[in-house]
Amino acid sequence: MAAPDLPGFTPGTVVTGASQGGQYTIQSLIGRGANGNVYLVRTASGQQAALKAGPEKPELKEEVEVLAELRKRELESGIQRSFLLDADRFKADGRAVPFYVMKFVRGVPIDAYIRKYGYRQIAAAGLGLLERLSGLHRAGFIFGDLKPCHVLVEESGSVELVDYGGASRIGSGVKQYSGWYDRKYWNAGTRTADPGYDLFAFAVLCLHVFDEQGLRRLDAALLPQTRGAEDLVQLAGRIPALQPFEPWLRRALRGGFGSSREAYAQWKALGRAYPAAGHGSRRARKASRMLTAAFCASLLLLGAVVYAALSL
CATH class of the missing domain: 1.20.5 (Single alpha-helices involved in coiled-coils or other helix-helix interfaces)
Incomplete structure (x- = not known):
C-alpha cells in the first residue's frame, strides 16, 4: 500500500525544515511506499539528494532512528560518509509532515549491474554489500528486507543499501521480509533479527541473480513444510559461476557464521581467487x-x- 499524496510536495516547492532550517527544492517523485514517498530534491548548495516524507507513523520514525544511529557509529569509527543527511518536519496546510533527507544513489540494482558488467562483479559487489551490512549490524540493527532492488551499485562499483523500512533492532522480530529472502520461508530459522538473517538473505540473493529459473523451479517443486536450507545449498552447488563462493553460500544458508565481520573476511579471502572482470574495464574493453x-x-x-x- 502506497502512502497518500502529501500537501506541498510538488515540483518546484521549497521544503524548509521547521527545526534545522534545511531547504530542499522538490524536483520529482521517484518512488512510493507504505511508509512514505521519496522525492528527488536539490539542496541549498545545489547537490541532488533524496527526500522521504510520509504521514505521522512509527515506521518512518524508526527508519530515521536506524539511520541516525548508523551515522553516529560511522562518525565514532572515523568514517566520514553518511547515508542520512537531515531529518525534520515541513509545515504545510496546517499540518507538520515528517521527512528525512538521504544521499541520492546514482546506481542500479545489483542484478542489473551484474548483467551489465559480468558475473565476476559479484566478488567486489558482494564485498561492498557485506561491508554495509557489517556496519549496520555493529550499530545494533539488521537490514531485514534484503533483495536486489534494495541493493544499488554505482558506476564506480560502490554499494549502497536503500529503503531502511525493514531495518529491525537485533533481538526483536523482523519487521519486513520478502518471500525467498526470508529465512523462515525455507524453514531455515526464525524471524528473530540477527546478523545471520541478513547473511542468509544475501546468499539467496546470489542464487536469484545467477539462476532465477532454478530457484523458481526449486520453490515450485517443494511444499511449504518440506522447504529447507539444504535444497538451497544443493542449488548453489549447481551454479558454475558461484563455485568460488560455494563454501561461503553453504555456510550462510546453514547459519554457520558467528558474525557479519567473519562472513566479510571469508568472502574477501575467496574473492582473491576469483578472476576480476575489469568492470573498470570499459576502457579496457x-x-x-x-x-x-x-x-x-x-x-x-x-x-x-x-x-x-x-x-x-
Whole structure:
C-alpha cells in the first residue's frame, strides 16, 4: 500500500525544515511506499539528494532512528560518509509532515549491474554489500528486507543499501521480509533479527541473480513444510559461476557464521581467487576492440598488397 499524496510536495516547492532550517527544492517523485514517498530534491548548495516524507507513523520514525544511529557509529569509527543527511518536519496546510533527507544513489540494482558488467562483479559487489551490512549490524540493527532492488551499485562499483523500512533492532522480530529472502520461508530459522538473517538473505540473493529459473523451479517443486536450507545449498552447488563462493553460500544458508565481520573476511579471502572482470574495464574493453579493429585492418591491407603483387 502506497502512502497518500502529501500537501506541498510538488515540483518546484521549497521544503524548509521547521527545526534545522534545511531547504530542499522538490524536483520529482521517484518512488512510493507504505511508509512514505521519496522525492528527488536539490539542496541549498545545489547537490541532488533524496527526500522521504510520509504521514505521522512509527515506521518512518524508526527508519530515521536506524539511520541516525548508523551515522553516529560511522562518525565514532572515523568514517566520514553518511547515508542520512537531515531529518525534520515541513509545515504545510496546517499540518507538520515528517521527512528525512538521504544521499541520492546514482546506481542500479545489483542484478542489473551484474548483467551489465559480468558475473565476476559479484566478488567486489558482494564485498561492498557485506561491508554495509557489517556496519549496520555493529550499530545494533539488521537490514531485514534484503533483495536486489534494495541493493544499488554505482558506476564506480560502490554499494549502497536503500529503503531502511525493514531495518529491525537485533533481538526483536523482523519487521519486513520478502518471500525467498526470508529465512523462515525455507524453514531455515526464525524471524528473530540477527546478523545471520541478513547473511542468509544475501546468499539467496546470489542464487536469484545467477539462476532465477532454478530457484523458481526449486520453490515450485517443494511444499511449504518440506522447504529447507539444504535444497538451497544443493542449488548453489549447481551454479558454475558461484563455485568460488560455494563454501561461503553453504555456510550462510546453514547459519554457520558467528558474525557479519567473519562472513566479510571469508568472502574477501575467496574473492582473491576469483578472476576480476575489469568492470573498470570499459576502457579496457574499448582498447581491446580498437586492437581487434586494427588487427583486422592490417589483415585487409596485407591481403590487398598480396593480391596486387600477384596481379603484376
